[in-house]
Amino acid sequence: MSGRLLPWTGADGKPGYLVGDGTGYVSRLADHIESTHLGMAGDLLDHAAELLAEQRLSRDELHYLARRLSESLKDVKRVAESRGARLPRAD
Numbered sequence: 001m002s003g004r005l006l007p008w009t010g011a012d013g014k015p016g017y018l019v020g021d022g023t024g025y026v027s028r029l030a031d032h033i034e035s036t037h038l039g040m041a042g043d044l045l046d047h048a049a050e051l052l053a054e055q056r057l058s059r060d061e062l063h064y065l066a067r068r069l070s071e072s073l074k075d076v077k078r079v080a081e082s083r084g085a086r087l088p089r090a091d
Contacts, residue, residue, distance in 0.1 A: 004018045004020075005082035007079055034082070037079055048065055
């Protein structure tokens with residue numbers, strides 16, 4: 001059994017893993033945080049589309065948007081890696 005990549009890192013920035021049957025408190029917390037990350041990413045994409053459609057963003061606003069999108073993409077990539085690692089292997 002391999003560990004589940006958690007949707008957060010430790011204080012030192014290193015990944016954390018959980019080994020278990022997926023039914024405990026930490027597993028449920030990780031599920032909730034993953035869901036939150038995905039929901040926030042969807043909201044941010046909608047907001048970005050609205051802002052970019054206006055075509056009147058200042059350089060600072062565009063930089064801020066790019067940073068938030070980058071942070072969100074990092075979170076979503078981590079969720080995808082964690083979930084992908086838990087898929088059953090095809091033989």
